[in-house]
Amino acid sequence: MAKRRVNSGSDDENSPSQSETPASKRAKTHQNGVQPSSSKDKGKNKATDIEIEIGDGEHQSDVEEETPVNKVTQEDQEADEEKFEQEHGDKIRQSLDAKRQTQGGVAEHGIIESVELNQFMCHKLLTFQFGPQINFIIGKTFCGKSAVLSAIAVALGGKANSTGRGSGIKSFIKEGQSCAEVTISIKNQGDEAYKPKEYGKSIVITRRFTKDGQTSWKIKSKDNRVVSTKREELAAICDHMNIQVDNPLNILTQDAARQFLSASHPSDKYKFFLKGTQLQQLSEEYDLCYEHINQTAKVLARKREAIPDLRSSLREATARYEEANRAREQKKRADELTKELAWAHVKTKEQEVVQKEEDLAKLNHKLPKIEKELLDARAAFEVVTDEIAKLEQDFRALGNMNDMNEQKQDLQKAMRENKVRRQQLNSDLQQMDISMKQLENQVLGYEKQIQEEALRMEKHTHAKREEAQRSLEQARQAVAAADSLKDQLGTERRELEQANLTLSNSFREDDMRVNELRDSVQRCQSIIEQCKQNDNDKYVAYGKHIKVLLDKIKTMRWHGEPPLGPLGIHVNAKEPEKWGNVLRYHLAQFLTAFAVTDARDRPVLKKMLNDSGNQNTLIVIYERDMFDFSRGELPEHVLTVHRALRVTDDYVLRILVNLAQIERIALAQTRREGDHTLRELRGGQAWTSDGFLVRVFPEGGVSSTKLDNMARGNALLLTGRDTDAEIQHHTMEMRRFEEELVAATSALSQKKKEWNDRKAQIDELQKRHRAAEDALRKAKNELNRLQQDANEALPANLAALEAAKQEAKQEQESIRAQFQAAMAQKATLEEENSKLTEQFNSIKKHLDGFHHQQSDIKSQIETLAEKRQIQKNNSDHFQNKLNEDMRKVEIAEQAAKVVQEEFTNWRQQALEICEPVENPRSVEVVQRQLESVKNALKEREKRHGASVEDMVVEVNRAKAKLDAVEKELKQMSALNKALKKSLTMRLARWQEFRRHIALRTKLVFQYNLSHRGYFGKILFHHENQTLQLKVQTDDQIATQGTRDKDPRSLSGGEKSFSTICLLLSLWESIGCPLRCLDEFDVFMDPINRRVSMAMMIDSAKGSDKKQYILITPQDMTSITPSNTVRVHRMPDPDRNQGVLRFGS
Known part of the structure; x- marks a missing residue:
């Protein structure tokens, strides 16, 4: 029996309630396998009375006309049915008896394992786990039992109106909610499981729909993984498992059950019979085939009418061709x-x-x-780019002379100021000399006048003058003593200040030393940490992720040799403690570099370095050439960079010779030693351990550049020691630095204390110096008073001369003191100028050497830049x-x-x-000769009206067209005849199906009635499309004999029991694994209900691989749950929620 297709129509509000496609129509079937026509009484009794045959010969007639056959009488049909029942009845009864003696097996696929309702109808959340055979769902009225069957139908793609619960899918959503969801789990096991690798042992189908009519499916595997969201996949699953969700006998909803139970008209029961057994679908499909065969026969008849015209065209074309054959x-x-x-x-x-x-x-x-x-x-x-990079590095290594330029400018300014001050001082000295000479002449004149005046007055004032002179002399001695004390205190104070200044400079140096020692301790700690990392990765000193990068380099294919690097793994210092810092400072970028032999490998390696976080790593292009560089080496007694290194790879050695010129650069402990060595060599370059880059030029210029932070290089490079030794070495170094730090810190504290003590002494001397200055001032005032008294005692004339003389001498003494001070200042300025000049010349010499060196490197860079531009132009030229x-x-x-x-x-x-x-x-x-022949042919064509080619083409075309039409007509006629024959056979088989199903239904119906002691039969009238039930109850047998009773005269319970017997009979004829029935016992009395229940359970147990879901409002206390029977009780309805919209 053909599987029913799941209707792919939508359940949206605007979709039509039923599909009207030809493949889904149901047509009436008739006695003797009749395939009805499009009229209302479609070709009754015409199972074999129509044939469409197209002969194979050319002159065979067209479509044969339909020839009527004699109609079969009702009596003949009944006799034929009795004969058929006698032939097959016993066999069917035996198979039914054998089936009842065996227990039905559990289905491995196609049955429902569980169902879950979320916001569906009256349920917020409801879940059922179904048994594999018989499931009863019981509960009080209005508890929402019928929603389970509606949910099953909706989840399996059934239409909303087929459930009888609403006109659209959104009517199933619980009031007050925006969406609902139904999830159903279908068993998927055994040999006939659907896509078991994708879905597993269960297929979970979830349908979600919203208030606005949108709906979606999720078809998931047992582990809840979404496999598909298409409805076509659901249709394929239902087809594979023979689930017919829209078949009214498979899922018999509450309304459909009531209609089935209460339907009294025989034609309605017959329709149920056809739909449930899918005979109506098969009949309609045959009807469609019949119509197509008729249409094909008409088309073939029209084509046959064109054959004489085609033959006539062929004869005419052949005659014209023969006429032109002479050409x-x-x-x-x-x-x-x-x-x-x-x-x-x-x-x-x-x-x-x-x-x-x-x-x-x-x-x-x-x-x-x-x-x-x-x-x-x-x-x-x-190559030129690398050379420029090296020169740029050398240029950067020179540093800058900003500090020295600032010193030069300061010295020039100081020299100018010194010169101005010396010029001003010389002018003052000349003016002082002139004034001294004038004052000396004045004093001599005054002394002469005083002597002359004194001679005249000597006899009167000699004793008094001597007394005054003694007082003046004592006052002068007091002034001299005070002045001497002041000078002594000033000298002592200046000496202490100079000592404190020297001490201040000293402890500033000590403070710098303390900071350096702290930095050294921290550097040792950092190196120890790096050594610990290096214990796990020996390449950590050369960059990031170098080990991974080297492994990747080994697996790749290169145009040249595999890249060489990092170069430093082949290089060690012979004396790392002595030369490690200076070598690491200058060679660090070369030690971490890589080298390739083919320029095409450089971009690939550069990208790999960038990806690993080593963007600044240098890549060198080299040739595998073992050239001799001994000619360029310095004399053997000179220690060079090459001689201080141990290089284990000859190619790495020559790369360093090319890039860093290690054979030409000398090493020295100090700048002085490096300068001396280079002067002996008459030029060259040296690196010193005290942090200088020294250059001596052949023409005599010298340049020395202080290097910043000599210890900046990676301390793990060039050590030559293993990790443990390196950790031990730097641990000892850190301890030594820590001890020196403690000592330096203590010495610095002692010097600061000494400075503070001396500062207190300076302050005390400052106070005493100010007191001495006060005493000197008082002594001078006393001297001036005594001198004034002596002058007042003299005669007016002599006093005036003496006062003028004293004033001249005082002025003379003042100028002399100024002169001495000016001479001392001049000597100081001369000495200062000499020092400034010496410093200026030294700085100028260094700057000249630096600028010469800078100019030389810039000149080389400019030359190489021009060369690089030329190479760039060449590269662009060749690329273009x-x-x-x-x-x-x-x-x-x-x-x-x-x-x-x-x-x-x-x-x-x-x-x-x-x-x-x-x-x-x-x-x-050839063209000329061909044109000549064609011209001749054209002349002939003008006479005949067409060319030979055209005639040949015309004949061939006419013949081919005739042959094609005859061949196609022959083939299509044979095909149509075969189709007609096949359809006739299928109609006969369909009739056999209907007769066998009807007979099986009759016998099972009689058996089911016998459970109550009833007797009955089913009368099929296929001609009239009716199904009638005849039932004789036990009391009727006692009172009315053997006369059958019409179902309409039965009581409600008897009628329901009879209909249940009919339903069970029809279920025996369908192949769907699901049997769903809602409120089957609504009209039954207790006895009929008990017998019906037992009968249905026995029927279900005997059914092989079928699942039953039965809904009843009755209490199933009489049913004992078992492995095959499971009872599901619905929770009582919430009395506060009111009446459900659809009832239960």
Whole structure:
């Protein structure tokens, strides 16, 4: 029996309630396998009375007319049915008896394992786990039992209106909610499981729908993984498992059950019979085939009418051809010339192919040379770029002279100020000399006048003057003593201040030393941490993820040799404690570098370095050349960088010679030693351990540059020690630095204390100096008073002369003191100028050497930049030339390909015309002869109205058309006849199906009635499409004899029991694994309900691989749950929620 397809129509609100496609129609079936026509009484009694035959011969008649056959009488039909029942009844009864004696097996696929309702109808959340055979769902009225069957139908793709619960899918959503969801789990086991690898042992189907009519499916595996969201997949699952969700007998909803139970008209029962057994679907499909066969027969009849016209056209064309056959010889000559012309064109095209291939070969021959020149230019560009990078590094290593330039400017300013001050001082000294001479003359004049005046007054004032002179002398001595004390205190204070200044400079140096020691301790700690990391990764000193990078380099294919690096793994210092810092400072970027032999490998390696976080790693292009560099080495007694290193790879050694010139650079402990060594060598470059880059130029210039932070290099490079030794070494170094730090910190504290003590002494001397200055001032005031008293005692004339003399002497003493101070200041300025000049000359010498060095490097960089630009231009030139020639090659290849294809096509076309012609003449010669013959043929064509070719074509076309029509007509007639025969056989088989199903239904119905002691039968009238039940109850047998009772006269319980018997009979004839029935016992009395229940349970147990879901509002206390029978009780309805919209 054909499987029912799941309807793919939508359950949206706007979709039609039923599909009207031809494949889904149900047609009436009739006695004797009749396939009805489109009229209302579609061809009754016409199972074999219509044949469509198209003969194979040319003159066979068209479609045979339908010939009526004698109608079969009702009596004949009943006799035939009785005969059929006698022949097959016993066999069917035996099979039913055997089936009842065996227990039905559990289905491995196609049955429902569980169902879950979320916001569906009256349920917020409801879940059931179904048994594999019999499931009773019980509960009080209005508890929502019927929602379970509606949910099953909706989840399996059934239409909303087929459930009888609403016109659209959104009517199933619980009030107040925006969406609902139904999930159903279908068993999927056994050999016939559906896609078991994708879904597993269960298929979970979830349908979600919203208030706005949107709906979606999720078809998931047992582990809840979504496999599909398409409805077509659901249809395929239902087809595979023979689940017929829209079959009214498979899922008999509450309304459908009531209709089935209460339906009294025989035609309604017959419709249920046809729909449930799918005979109606099969009948309609046969009806559609019948209509197609008839339409095909009509088309074939119309085609047969055109055959005489085609034959007449062929005869006319043949007559015209025979009339023009006389021109065939001349046409033959034209054909031969046409063949020769075709091969002449082929030969011309072949020559063109040879020429194109020669042109392409010439262009291809030039490409390798251009590619080599491009690679050479790129390699040269990279070499020059690396040289410029090295020079730029040297330029950066020079540092800058900003501090020295600032010192030079400060010295120039100080020298200018010193010069101005000396010039001003010389002018003051000259003026002082003139004043002294004038004052000396004045004093001599005053003394002479005083002597003359004193002689006159000596006898009167001698004793008094002597007393005054003694007082003045004592006052002068007091002034001298006070002045001497002041000078002594000032000298002591200045000495202490100078000592404190020296001490302050000293502890600033000590403070710097303390900071350096702290940095050294931290550096040792950092190195120890790096050593611990290096214990796990020996490449940690050379960059990030170098070990992973080296492993990746080994697995790749390179144009040249595999990249060499990091170079530092092949280099160690012979004396790392002595030279490690200076070598690491200058060689760090080369020790972490990689080297390749082919410039094409450089971009790939650069990308790998960038990806691993080593963007600044240098890549060198080198040649594997073991050149001799001994000529460039310094004398053997000079320690060079090369001699201080131990290089285990000869190629790495030569790379360092090329990049860093390690054979030409000397090493020295101090700047002075390096300068001395280079002067002996008459020029060169040296690196010193005290942090200087020293250069001596052949022309005599010297440059020394202080290097910043000599210890900045990675301390793990060039050590030559293993990790444990390195940790031990730097641990000891850290302890030594810590001890020195403690000592330096203590010395610094002691010096600060000494400075503070001396500062207190300076403050005390400052107070005493101010007191001495006060005493000196008082002594001078006393001297001036005594001098004034002495002057007042003298006569007025003599006093005036003495006062003038004293004033002149005081002025003279003042100028003398100023002169001495000026001379001392001049000496100081001269000494200061000498020191400034010496410093200025030294700085100028260093700056000149630095600028000379800078200028030399800049000149080299400019020269190399020009060279690099030239190489860049060369590279661009060759790249453009290569691109241009490649475009030419591409164009030439395309042209050659086109010509070759034309040659191939022309040759193929020529072969279709004829075999190759040896040594064809030129195209021009053959063309002239062919035109001459064609002109002659055209003259003949004018007389006959058509060319020979046209006539041949016309004859062939007419014959081919006639043959094609006759062949197609013959084939289609045979096909249509075969289809008709096949349809007749299928109609006969359909009738057999119907008779067997009807007989099986009758016998099972009688057996089911016998459970109550009833007797009955089913009367099938296929001609009238009716199904009638005749039932005789036990009391009727006692009172009315054997007369059958019409079901309408039965009581409600008897009628329901009879209908249940009919339903169970029909279930025996369908193949769907599901049997769902809602409220089957609604009209039954207790006795009929008990018997019906037992009968249904026995029927279900005997059914093989079928699952039953039965809903009843009754209490199933009489049913004992078991492995095959499971009772599911619905929770009582919530009384606060009101009446459900659809009831239960």
